[in-house]
Amino acid sequence: xxxxxxxxxxxxxxxxxxxxxxxxxxxxxxxxxxxxxxxxxxxxxxxxxxxxxxxxxxxxxxxxxxxxxxxxxxxxxxxxxxxxxxxxxxxxxxxxxxxxxxxxxxxxxxxxxxxxxxxxxxxxxxxxxxxxxxxxxxxxxxxxxxxxxxxxxxxxxxxxxxxxxxxxxxxxxxxxxxxxxxxxxxxxxxxxxxxxxxxxxxxxxxxxxxxxxxxxxxxxxxxxxxxxxxxxxxxxxxxxxxxxxxxxxxxxxxxxxxxxxxxxxxxxxxxxxxxxxx
Amino acid sequence: xxxxxxxxxxxxxxxxxxxxxxxxxxxxxxxxxxxxxxxxxxxxxxxxxxxxxxxxxxxxxxxxxxxxxxxxxxxxxxxxxxxxxxxxxxxxxxxxxxxxxxxxxxxxxxxxxxxxxxxxxxxxxxxxxxxxxxxxxxxxxxxxxxxxxxxxxxxxxxxxxxxxxxxxxxxxxxxxxxxxxxxxxxxxxxxxxxxxxxxxxxxxxxxxxxxxxxxxxxxxxxxxxxxxxxxxxxxxxxxxxxxxxxxxxxxxxxxxxxxxxxxxxxxx
Numbered sequence: 001x002x003x004x005x006x007x008x009x010x011x012x013x014x015x016x017x018x019x020x021x022x023x024x025x026x027x028x029x030x031x032x033x034x035x036x037x038x039x040x041x042x043x044x045x046x047x048x049x050x051x052x053x054x055x056x057x058x059x060x061x062x063x064x065x066x067x068x069x070x071x072x073x074x075x076x077x078x079x080x081x082x083x084x085x086x087x088x089x090x091x092x093x094x095x096x097x098x099x100x101x102x103x104x105x106x107x108x109x110x111x112x113x114x115x116x117x118x119x120x121x122x123x124x125x126x127x128x129x130x131x132x133x134x135x136x137x138x139x140x141x142x143x144x145x146x147x148x149x150x151x152x153x154x155x156x157x158x159x160x161x162x163x164x165x166x167x168x169x170x171x172x173x174x175x176x177x178x179x180x181x182x183x184x185x186x187x188x189x190x191x192x193x194x195x196x197x198x199x200x201x202x203x204x205x206x207x208x209x210x211x212x213x214x215x216x217x218x219x220x221x222x223x224x225x226x227x228x229x230x231x232x233x234x235x236x237x238x239x240x241x242x243x244x245x246x247x248x249x250x251x252x253x254x255x256x257x258x259x260x261x262x263x264x265x266x267x268x269x270x271x272x273x274x275x276x277x278x
Numbered sequence: 279x280x281x282x283x284x285x286x287x288x289x290x291x292x293x294x295x296x297x298x299x300x301x302x303x304x305x306x307x308x309x310x311x312x313x314x315x316x317x318x319x320x321x322x323x324x325x326x327x328x329x330x331x332x333x334x335x336x337x338x339x340x341x342x343x344x345x346x347x348x349x350x351x352x353x354x355x356x357x358x359x360x361x362x363x364x365x366x367x368x369x370x371x372x373x374x375x376x377x378x379x380x381x382x383x384x385x386x387x388x389x390x391x392x393x394x395x396x397x398x399x400x401x402x403x404x405x406x407x408x409x410x411x412x413x414x415x416x417x418x419x420x421x422x423x424x425x426x427x428x429x430x431x432x433x434x435x436x437x438x439x440x441x442x443x444x445x446x447x448x449x450x451x452x453x454x455x456x457x458x459x460x461x462x463x464x465x466x467x468x469x470x471x472x473x474x475x476x477x478x479x480x481x482x483x484x485x486x487x488x489x490x491x492x493x494x495x496x497x498x499x500x501x502x503x504x505x506x507x508x509x510x511x512x513x514x515x516x517x518x519x520x521x522x523x524x525x526x527x528x529x530x531x532x533x534x535x536x537x538x539x540x541x542x543x544x545x546x
Contacts, residue, residue: 002493017320048363048366083364084357085357085362085366087363087367110357110363110366110367111357113356131462133308139367139369140367140368140369141367141369142368143368143403143406145406145407149515150479161523169428170368170369171369171370171400171425171428171432172368172370172372172400172401172403172432173432174368174403180464191425213424213425214374214422219379224379225373225375225376225379226373226374226375226378226422227371227372227373227374228371228372228374228398228423228424228425228428229369229372230369230371230424231367231371248423
């Protein structure tokens with residue numbers, strides 16, 4: 001049997017009505033995440049691992065996957081693991097500070113023997129996407145052009161299945177994949193310490209700015225540090241995205257971006273009925 | 279950052295680049311880079327870490343500041359501490375008040391021998407590979423390193439990476455050519471021994487070339503061009519033109535040469 005694959009959903013008898021995703025009036029923070037806690041949303045932290053016993057994490061990691069490099073191939077070890085650096089814990093704790101009821105998955109692609117190789121990173125990201133989590137926090141990237149295609153394919157898969165990818169833009173002026181792709185939410189750091197202060201950049205490729213300068217974050221060993229880096233800004237947006245999706249689970253990645261854009265701290269609100277909206 | 283400081287920093291980077299172009303030895307250059315970076319960014323100490331993948335370790339190759347001598351003896355497993363993370367991810371990172379976090383302090387102290395107050399670390403990249411990191415410690419006025427500092431340090435890290443990367447590529451060849459030169463100008467030993475020495479050195483050179491991926495491509499390219507030259511000098515010129523045009527098309531070269539492949543070879 002043959003049928004026109006891509007036109008099929010639009011044929012009479014196949015066409016389905018879908019709910020309007022965005023509100024009829026202005027998109028406000030109250031609409032976007034008012035009252036939300038992140039409940040029902042699974043967030044994968046693709047990083048150095050997460051220290052589940054850290055007071056700031058308090059056992060919220062429910063699944064683990066650590067990439068292991070063997071001579072034959074890369075393997076995924078699903079036993080619980082810790083954090084060899086502290087960075088993954090910092091990202092996870094930041095997400096939880098904004099969306100305390102999310103479920104976390106820890107995907108470790110950094111650590112002894114891995115050195116953040118592109119292959120390990122791809123394998124970990126692929127696993128996270130296969131688990132159909134709603135949000136993935138990627139405070140990492142690869143600079144190798146060789147991986148351009150592989151990342152692009154993965155990122156497209158994520159988009160089409162409804163998984164939102166939030167990445168940290170690299171501070172150095174080098175191309176970073178997948179942060180450069182248009183369908184991810186790329187984030188850099190700003191110096192305001194308020195967690196819900198985030199900015200939208202009208203001239204990408206970095207699209208959003210979130211706290212990433214002198215932020216106090218959890219670190220391994222149950223400790224805390226004050227640190228600077230774009231990789232600490234990304235989890236702020238991840239947390240906000242998790243809040244949004246817990247309240248509006250059917251939004252696509254681009255609709256989430258629209259909501260972020262509309263609720264950014266530097267957006268100039270248009271006037272409605274003579275009053276400023278928002 | 280005010281204009282004076284801007285200018286000072288820019289001039290320092292330019293002066294450094296000029297000095298690098300003159301071509302001192304790699305260690306001298308790295309020392310220059312590290313001490314200049316520390317001076318420009320008002321840091322009390324600085325280190326350059328280099329990845330030793332075969333040993334699974336990272337070593338401090340150059341250090342400046344009071345504890346430089348201690349720092350130079352340090353080797354640590356790959357993936358350890360801030361430098362380890364920066365090398366693994368290619369993401370720069372800075373930490374303020376490091377001494378206030380016991381775990382952090384211990385990690386850093388074990389990697390550089392003392393506990394700094396503030397740290398900034400950026401990766402060194404050479405040809406798409408992260409080969410190490412440049413780390414600065416203890417901003418002199420006690421504040422934390424800023425985003426601007428990170429960017430400036432990035433410029434120094436780029437220079438350091440080029441210095442190290444290029445010196446590696448040349449090192450094998452230089453060593454072997456050096457041996458060959460020494461042998462050919464040696465005054466003692468008889469002629470037969472010298473010839474034997476030459477042959478061994480050349481064998482070593484050839485096997486190094488054959489085994490090393492770095493040179494294999496160059497050797498193949500040279501062999502192909504030689505084979506093409508045997509067909510004629512016009513053909514040889516066309517082959518070189520093709521390479522130049524492709525490189526230019528890729529933006530791989532700085533010179534703006536119009537493609538000469540489209541011009542018909544003279545004489546037809």
